Amino acid sequence: MLQKFGNSLIPKNQGQTNGKQYEVIAVTSGKGGVGKSTVSVNMAINLQQMNRKVLLMDADIHLGNIDLMLGTRSRLTLADVLKDGVELSDVVVQGPGNIDILPASSASLDIIESEDTFLRKLASAFNRFEHDYDYIIMDTGAGIARNVISFLLSAQKIVLVITPDPASITDAYAVIKVVCSVNKDIPIFLTANMVNSADEGEILYKKMNLMVQKFLDSKIQFGGSLLRDDLIIRSVKQQKPFVLHHPNSGSTTAIRVLNRRVLHTSGVEGQHANLFERMLQNKKIQFEWEK
Numbered sequence: 001m002l003q004k005f006g007n008s009l010i011p012k013n014q015g016q017t018n019g020k021q022y023e024v025i026a027v028t029s030g031k032g033g034v035g036k037s038t039v040s041v042n043m044a045i046n047l048q049q050m051n052r053k054v055l056l057m058d059a060d061i062h063l064g065n066i067d068l069m070l071g072t073r074s075r076l077t078l079a080d081v082l083k084d085g086v087e088l089s090d091v092v093v094q095g096p097g098n099i100d101i102l103p104a105s106s107a108s109l110d111i112i113e114s115e116d117t118f119l120r121k122l123a124s125a126f127n128r129f130e131h132d133y134d135y136i137i138m139d140t141g142a143g144i145a146r147n148v149i150s151f152l153l154s155a156q157k158i159v160l161v162i163t164p165d166p167a168s169i170t171d172a173y174a175v176i177k178v179v180c181s182v183n184k185d186i187p188i189f190l191t192a193n194m195v196n197s198a199d200e201g202e203i204l205y206k207k208m209n210l211m212v213q214k215f216l217d218s219k220i221q222f223g224g225s226l227l228r229d230d231l232i233i234r235s236v237k238q239q240k241p242f243v244l245h246h247p248n249s250g251s252t253t254a255i256r257v258l259n260r261r262v263l264h265t266s267g268v269e270g271q272h273a274n275l276f277e278r279m280l281q282n283k284k285i286q287f288e289w290e291k
């Protein structure tokens, strides 16, 4: 489908900070409000429970809401990295379950307007980022806006959240189509949220995978089913992530299954540009519909 840039120019995705390699897992969706932040937060905490060092990044640059979901309060945000003397490590806040959180910017308009400058500065700050992480979980915005897709193409693995809502399914297919048009090697894990049974989730996955095989000549993986669960609604309201407060719930098991599937699959291999450098490179890709 794509592309102006040959495959050789597509940045590969292995990240490295201070000599240690880390893996970036982007959590995304076609439609908003389907459970991306719920899945990101609980995946991140569960990975930390497995003794991995985890950074949860609110990558919804304009509308991030991880702070709200966890009741964490950040003095600084990503946007403050534009100021002299502010490092990314100053922006990080400690979240529940010992995860580190990089809050999104409640950026002012002029910062958003000069977004590339912002991202370049983040890229250089990221090189000096002192923490060593095993995993960076990115909670992205929904849809196929250039920013979102650039983040997805910069990740080693993508978790794509859908619900049985037909709009969520159609919009998720659009995300897969765009990602596959640039790079078919990034594993995409379809996670069915708010389903009534595990079977319902698996059927959604199978239907989507058939479409992807037939029309995109690619395939996706099944991340599993997260059932519609009042416990999740309460957990979000009380700002108490369920993997911490309800370790024996079915929802926690579903997150463990998702993490196991994601961890046991190899991500995209590559060289060592950092996450924001890759994102900047990916922003230059010209998509077919833009030609």
Ligand SMILES: Nc1ncnc2c1ncn2[C@@H]1O[C@H](COP(=O)(O)OP(=O)(O)OP(=O)(O)O)[C@@H](O)[C@H]1O
Pocket: 029, 031, 032, 033, 034, 035, 036, 037, 038, 039, 065, 142, 193, 194, 195, 226, 227, 228, 229, 230, 232, 233, 234, 236, 237
């Ligand atoms: N499995 C579930 N069962 C019941 N409610 C759920 C489930 N998953 C998420 N929710 C509810 O759906 C709401 C939206 O979830 P969440 O904020 O995680 O979605 P999102 O995709 O991050 O939204 P946005 O696009 O606005 O960032 C939450 O308030 C939560 O209570």
Ligand SMILES: [Mg+2]
Pocket: 036, 037, 038, 065, 139
């Ligand atoms: Mg969200």
